[in-house]
Amino acid sequence: MSTATLDAPASTNGKKLENLETVVIRFCGDSGDGMQSVGTQMTNASAIFGNDVRTFPDFPAEIRAPAGSLFGVSGYQLCFSNHDIFTPGDAVDTLVAMNPAALKTNIEDLKRGGTLIVNEEEFNKSGLQKALYEANPLDNETLMAKFRVHKVPMTRLNRAAVEGLGLSLKGADMCRNFFALGLVYWLYDRDAKPTEEFIRSKFAKKPDVVEANLRSLRAGMNYGFSTESFTVHYHVPPARLPTGKYRKITGNEAVAMGLATMAKLSGKTVVFSGYPITPASDILHDLSMFKHFGVKTFQAEDEIAAMSSCVGAAFAGELAVTASSGPGICLKGEAMGLGMMTELPMVIIDVQRGGPSTGLPTKTEQSDLLLAMYGRNGESPLPIVAASGPGDCFSMIQEAFRIATEFMCPVIFLSDGYIANGAEPWRIPNVEDLPRLKIEHLAAPNGENGEYLAYKRNEKLARPWVKPGTKGLEHRIGGLEKKDVTGNIDYSPKNHQHMTNTRAQKVANIANFIPEQTVDGPATGKVLVISWGGTYGAVRTAVLQSQAAGKSVAHTHLKYMNPFPRNLEAILKSYEKVLVPELNCGQLRLLLRNQFLVDAKGYNKVEGKPFLVNELVNVINEFHG
Amino acid sequence: MSVDLPTLPTPILQSKDFASDQEVRWCPRCGDYSILAQMKKVLPTLGIPKEKFCFVSGIGCSSRFPYYVNTYGLHGIHGRAPAIATGVKLANPELQVWVITGDGDALSIGGNHFLHAIRRNIDMKVILFNNQIYGLTKGQYSPTSPVGQKSKSTPYGSIDHPLTPLSVAIGAEATFVARSVDVDIKHLTMVLERAAHHKGTAFVEVYQDCNVFNPGAFSYATEKETRSDSIVYLEHGKPLIFGKNREKGIRVAEGNRVEIVQLGGDIKEDDLLFHDERTPEPSLAFLLSRMRQPEFPEPMGIFRAVERSTYDESVTKQVEAARAKHGEGDVEKLLNSGDTWFVN
Numbered sequence: 012m013s014t015a016t017l018d019a020p021a022s023t024n025g026k027k028l029e030n031l032e033t034v035v036i037r038f039c040g041d042s043g044d045g046m047q048s049v050g051t052q053m054t055n056a057s058a059i060f061g062n063d064v065r066t067f068p069d070f071p072a073e074i075r076a077p078a079g080s081l082f083g084v085s086g087y088q089l090c091f092s093n094h095d096i097f098t099p100g101d102a103v104d105t106l107v108a109m110n111p112a113a114l115k116t117n118i119e120d121l122k123r124g125g126t127l128i129v130n131e132e133e134f135n136k137s138g139l140q141k142a143l144y145e146a147n148p149l150d151n152e153t154l155m156a157k158f159r160v161h162k163v164p165m166t167r168l169n170r171a172a173v174e175g176l177g178l179s180l181k182g183a184d185m186c187r188n189f190f191a192l193g194l195v196y197w198l199y200d201r202d203a204k205p206t207e208e209f210i211r212s213k214f215a216k217k218p219d220v221v222e223a224n225l226r227s228l229r230a231g232m233n234y235g236f237s238t239e240s241f242t243v244h245y246h247v248p249p250a251r252l253p254t255g256k257y258r259k260i261t262g263n264e265a266v267a268m269g270l271a272t273m274a275k276l277s278g279k280t281v282v283f284s285g286y287p288i289t290p291a292s293d294i295l296h297d298l299s300m301f302k303h304f305g306v307k308t309f310q311a312e313d314e315i316a317a318m319s320s321c322v323g324a325a326f327a328g329e330l331a332v333t334a335s336s337g338p339g340i341c342l343k344g345e346a347m348g349l350g351m352m353t354e355l356p357m358v359i360i361d362v363q364r365g366g367p368s369t370g371l372p373t374k375t376e377q378s379d380l381l382l383a384m385y386g387r388n389g390e391s392p393l394p395i396v397a398a399s400g401p402g403d404c405f406s407m408i409q410e411a412f413r414i415a416t417e418f419m420c421p422v423i424f425l426s427d428g429y430i431a432n433g434a435e436p437w438r439i440p441n442v443e444d445l446p447r448l449k450i451e452h453l454a455a456p457n458g459e460n461g462e463y464l465a466y467k468r469n470e471k472l473a474r475p476w477v478k479p480g481t482k483g484l485e486h487r488i489g490g491l492e493k494k495d496v497t498g499n500i501d502y503s504p505k506n507h508q509h510m511t512n513t514r515a516q517k518v519a520n521i522a523n524f525i526p527e528q529t530v531d532g533p534a535t536g537k538v539l540v541i542s543w544g545g546t547y548g549a550v551r552t553a554v555l556q557s558q559a560a561g562k563s564v565a566h567t568h569l570k571y572m573n574p575f576p577r578n579l580e581a582i583l584k585s586y587e588k589v590l591v592p593e594l595n596c597g598q599l600r601l602l603l604r605n606q607f608l609v610d611a612k613g614y615n616k617v618e619g620k621p622f623l624v625n626e627l628v629n630v631i632n633e634f635h636g
Numbered sequence: 637m638s639v640d641l642p643t644l645p646t647p648i649l650q651s652k653d654f655a656s657d658q659e660v661r662w663c664p665r666c667g668d669y670s671i672l673a674q675m676k677k678v679l680p681t682l683g684i685p686k687e688k689f690c691f692v693s694g695i696g697c698s699s700r701f702p703y704y705v706n707t708y709g710l711h712g713i714h715g716r717a718p719a720i721a722t723g724v725k726l727a728n729p730e731l732q733v734w735v736i737t738g739d740g741d742a743l744s745i746g747g748n749h750f751l752h753a754i755r756r757n758i759d760m761k762v763i764l765f766n767n768q769i770y771g772l773t774k775g776q777y778s779p780t781s782p783v784g785q786k787s788k789s790t791p792y793g794s795i796d797h798p799l800t801p802l803s804v805a806i807g808a809e810a811t812f813v814a815r816s817v818d819v820d821i822k823h824l825t826m827v828l829e830r831a832a833h834h835k836g837t838a839f840v841e842v843y844q845d846c847n848v849f850n851p852g853a854f855s856y857a858t859e860k861e862t863r864s865d866s867i868v869y870l871e872h873g874k875p876l877i878f879g880k881n882r883e884k885g886i887r888v889a890e891g892n893r894v895e896i897v898q899l900g901g902d903i904k905e906d907d908l909l910f911h912d913e914r915t916p917e918p919s920l921a922f923l924l925s926r927m928r929q930p931e932f933p934e935p936m937g938i939f940r941a942v943e944r945s946t947y948d949e950s951v952t953k954q955v956e957a958a959r960a961k962h963g964e965g966d967v968e969k970l971l972n973s974g975d976t977w978f979v980n
């Protein structure tokens with residue numbers, strides 16, 4: 012992906028500085044090696060510099076897997092560019108491998124001719140054994156000939172750099188990741204200031220640790236500058252993104268910030284109930300710091316309690332929300348049904364991960380769409396929205412609440428592990444431009460005889476929302492079938508049919524109150540590619556490339572999964588063929604075929620990894636014929 | 637000492653004000669009727685307007701209760717009432733929240749929520765209608781059914797060791813624990829009233845007769861002939877005395893156990909166990925909860941009533957503390973937090 016351009020700025024120390032458009036870097040090492048931390052630093056430095064950035068943190072499910080083992084490898088990939096990008100990149104330009112296990116599990120993704128930086132001292136007998144290498148791969152000439160290899164004695168150089176600070180060897184080695192980062196900073200001409208500030212504030216209470224990390228970082232930069240091994244370094248100029256003020260954001264951060272913003276701007280309390288689960292827990296962590304925005308967080312005893320307490324909080328008249336992942340969403344099913352039956356507003360966040368069962372806790376997948384659609388007993392359709400990327404979570408979580416409160420029903424918000432942990436630059440919106448929820452609680456009886464009619468509906472078929480404590484509106488509701496208008500228990504055949512139809516109609520009507528679906532590319536043509544959720548970036552990039560190659564391809568990305576936008580059928584029927592790439596076995600495709608009788612084809616993958624752009628380009632081009 | 641009584645802004649309410657317009661559908665002579673009647677007696681005495689009550693229940697015959705009280709009410713799903721009520725109380729701490737549950741609802745499917753609500757000491761009153769049977773599903777044994785109980789699902793007798801609801805609640809360090817019987821109208825009223833006034837989770841077990849599937853399960857505690865020998869009333873600061881002629885007492889014996897003693901002769905009232913509902917240590921209350929028929933008379937009344945900060949109160953305090961520390965949340969500042977940069 013890295014393409015050299017002319018016009019490189021002046022060189023230093025006799026070393027050339029070449030301009031590149033886009034670079035993909037991956038740091039990998041042991042889970043204790045601090046790879047997520049340096050990856051994040053490089054992301055920040057690149058974003059602050061003005062590049063467009065996308066990231067893909069990939070960590071093991073085990074917290075402390077045995078050191079040096081293959082399954083304990085933690086990786087952080089980032090892509091930064093001088094133009095807008097939508098994915099963290101396919102093939103890696105520079106791979107930093109801190110030990111043999113990291114090399115073994117990641118080398119396949121390094122481009123031919125790419126840069127390989129290894130901590131050669133870890134390629135000793137025990138390190139090689141733990142990675143199940145029979146011979147040292149660094150001695151494998153055919154393998155190494157494929158790359159520009161830099162064997163760096165990082166441990167020794169780094170220990171020397173921090174000498175005299177009184178750190179133990181272990182303490183000194185803890186800074187090695189910053190040595191590696193420093194080297195990469197030199198290689199990619201990055202300004203280290205933001206990282207230096209980070210080190211100073213993060214370890215503010217431990218001056219020796221600050222000093223050690225700063226020294227490691229500088230030692231790494233100096234190493235690149237002074238050794239002969241590196242003859243060239245690279246510069247990626249800033250991207251021309253839309254003007255404005257930016258920050259970096261992950262999907263989970265955006266959800267939490269969106270909820271805190273909503274609480275404040277609507278003057279309502281957000282009651283968040285959750286039970287910890289990867290990759291959703293960060294939403295609970297972040298929100299628990301936002302109490303001063305009017306957010307109450309409750310770590311429940313399990314997901315059943317989390318969901319049940321949401322129903323209680325919604326009944327009590329506040330904005331209830333819960334977040335979980337597949338296994339937890341399964342547990343919430345029955346209480347979601349209660350929320351549906353009592354027609355109360357609340358939002359259920361599903362940060363999807365690889366399933367079934369405990370599955371792949373730290374890996375991404377889009378396989379809960381049908382669970383969201385149908386995972387409850389009885390006829391119980393619920394609106395579903397799906398965010399397309401980290402920043403989009405901020406507005407879509409608020410959109411979910413708009414729908415929930417306008418239509419009085421639970422709404423499911425789908426995210427996934429890739430969106431939740433991935434970061435991107437986010438243009439900070441103006442507070443004045445943000446939406447405000449318009450919520451009116453009924454204040455006086457709505458019946459002709461001064462009685463309260465709990466299921467008397469408005470033109471959107473929504474029933475009134477009453478805040479307990481309001482005089483004269485005392486009423487009882489529950490999960491038993493109710494009589495329309497009064498809300499009294501009623502099991503009669505005609506009424507159940509009527510209520511079932513009404514609940515479904517209410518959800519279907521939402522299609523009239525959401526934006527129409529848009530298409531990138533020609534309005535008619537040969538191939539339409541439909542994506543949803545976290546695959547937006549990869550699919551969009553791939554379609555752009557196919558279009559550039561002259562193919563008649565258009566792309567549409569769904570954020571409203573139930574009901575679908577009202578013009579979707581017309582769009583589907585404007586192309587000869589429809590392709591639905593998904594990180595599941597064909598769940599959206601099933602829904603599309605079912606609703607529109609369209610012969611959509613799928614491209615499906617469940618490897619716990621996002622799509623690569625290249626694979627999609629190939630699939631699309633082949634499908635196009 | 638004279639006390640200034642607060643003037644209540646709300647009109648004085650009466651029992652009938654709490655009757656809803658719904659037809660009560662329990663079986664004739666079901667114990668639930670009496671509990672409903674006593675509840676409707678107690679509610680108007682609390683000085684709380686009707687609209688500030690919220691009744692939450694699970695599923696079971698007992699859990700139909702909220703439909704029959706003219707307050708706010710939420711009929712939930714099986715076992716989850718404490719969790720639902722937690723949400724209600726978190727969102728709206730001003731409501732007085734009552735949870736109505738059954739022995740299956742609270743201790744079988746909902747055991748987890750029951751424990752956690754209690755340990756958090758959420759300000760709610762939990763009334764468990766213990767009929768030692770699954771009523772609504774027509775007569776299977778429950779987690780409180782005694783070993784040997786014949787039911788639809790245990791034609792040869794139950795082989796499960798039962799739970800004692802009070803022991804469970806005390807084990808979870810409940811701050812208020814009490815027991816009463818459906819037909820003991822005065823006592824039940826007193827217990828409900830005390831529960832209503834408790835701040836924190838108030839747990840009340842009511843022996844309730846399911847006259848269809850488990851009739852007479854508690855006859856020892858309700859029938860004139862047996863009652864005085866098989867129950868003992870707890871009164872704070874008073875010795876535990878029972879028997880037709882108040883001739884028997886409960887004494888603490890060596891080895892942290894209790895024994896029945898005959899009064900008169902050597903043994904004086906002063907030698908008996910004096911009830912203290914306010915000891916912070918739950919061991920005494922636990923010991924009392926272990927007194928079961930037929931070995932011991934079963935205690936009735938308030939086992940334990942201690943003070944501890946409530947969960948909902950602490951939540952509110954943390955919110956206030958966060959506001960005091962960081963000021964009122966500022967969206968502008970929030971969105972602009974962290975590293976930012978300009979693209980021009």
Ligand SMILES: Cc1ncc(C[n+]2csc(CCOP(=O)(O)OP(=O)(O)O)c2C)c(N)n1
Nearest residue numbers: 695696697698714738739740741770771772
């Ligand atoms: C999830 C679920 N499982 C099972 C049931 C069926 N069910 C309803 S009530 C009940 C038992 C009720 O017994 P208890 O809680 O003792 O209440 P009672 O009817 O005796 O008052 C059962 C098993 C249900 N409603 N929901």
Ligand code: SF4
Nearest residue numbers: 663666697771846847
């Ligand atoms: S089945 Fe038993 S508990 Fe249920 S209403 Fe009838 S008597 Fe009461």
Ligand SMILES: [Mg+2]
Nearest residue numbers: 738739767769
């Ligand atoms: Mg029962």
